[in-house]
Amino acid sequence: MARNDSSRRWYLFDYGNVVSTSPTPEDWEQLAEATGVANLQASTSTYWQHRHAYDAGALTSDEYWSLVCGQRVGAVRSGWLDILDDNQWSHPNLETLDVLEDLDARGERLALLSNMPAAMVSQFIDAPWTSLFQRLFFSSSLRLVKPSPAIFHHVLTELAVEPDLVTFVDDSPANVAAALSLGIDARLFAPSSDLSRLLSAPAAAERPFPRA
Template identity: 70%
Template sequence: MARTDSPRRWYLFDYGNVISTPPTPSDWEVLAEAAGVDRLQDPGSAYWRYRIAYDAGALTSDEYWSLVRGSRAGPPRAAWLDALDASQWSHLNPETLDVLEDLEARGEHLAVLSNMPAAMAAQFADASWTRLFRHLFFSSSLRLVKPSPAIFERVLAELRTAPWQVTFVDDSPANVAAARAVGLHGLLFDPSEDLWRLLAEGLAVSPASQD
């Protein structure tokens, strides 16, 4: 991709576990009770087993929640479960928000890239945090999921920028590695670390040719 003349970088942020905090145990209990399935938070549960397909837009809400439940979930129940699911992922990280608000106030270019099903993206459409971003990229609308290199290439094309002009922040090592392989400046998010320092140190070690 040809290098652009844009004077500013793009800051591309993941949503879950970066802008938001993880669901609480009580959140998972409420969702599990509504779904009729225990321990949905476990890595091997049906919630996660079919999640990539749901995030990719390959499953409807009814289809996904039916697979999670192991029995038919009609539209009303699926919509209810989607609402509970969105609610448990709606708790925002105040430290991340502080950084985002400062970046936005400085006129920096901000965007989101999240693996997120269409139902959840729709419920977040009017959320206050979305106003900080110039672009919102969700896997379900792109029909691509992280860590596929294709999703990063699609975002770069939409932003009309070069990979070295993008700083990408995500909590998944696989996603960060994939972004770096495409040429983005990938930073691994850790909620226990200072995000401002991570961004500053990350840019400090960027090759001069990519500033």
């Protein structure tokens, strides 16, 4: 007898630094040259200060890049900056893709939950890797951003599954903590992580919270 879909596990993955690798120093240098702003990769830079609002769909590309650059940026230049930004987040983590393909071949249910601005979504939506996921959730479309509990509640409702039947993989300790607080089996991913081993580790309730 086939299992009821509501009793089957979902594997929910973040995109940046999980499916993709981090931007290279050369990527950041190219974006810095185009914006005229140095050290954009720093957590205190204007790139990150306004990223939450951009990921949430609260800012247009023109508005976001104007804030990053500290001066008005028109549609043509902001479109170019979006392309550079898309490119630097498009480097695939090949080891992650191998694991995803294996999970897909086994018939597991895969979903993506990413904080991602609309301009980037439009570029990535038809990328080959998206075919591995049955459901795609993007912050800019939902107007919700991790680690808000609301975005996880939305995903759980859409997947029609209980929290303990979702294994969530993310590189942000804050996002992992938020998911754990809702009863989701959340796993903290790092560049050195062996994803297969991470997924086969004991459930969250049976192991200590991972340190950053």
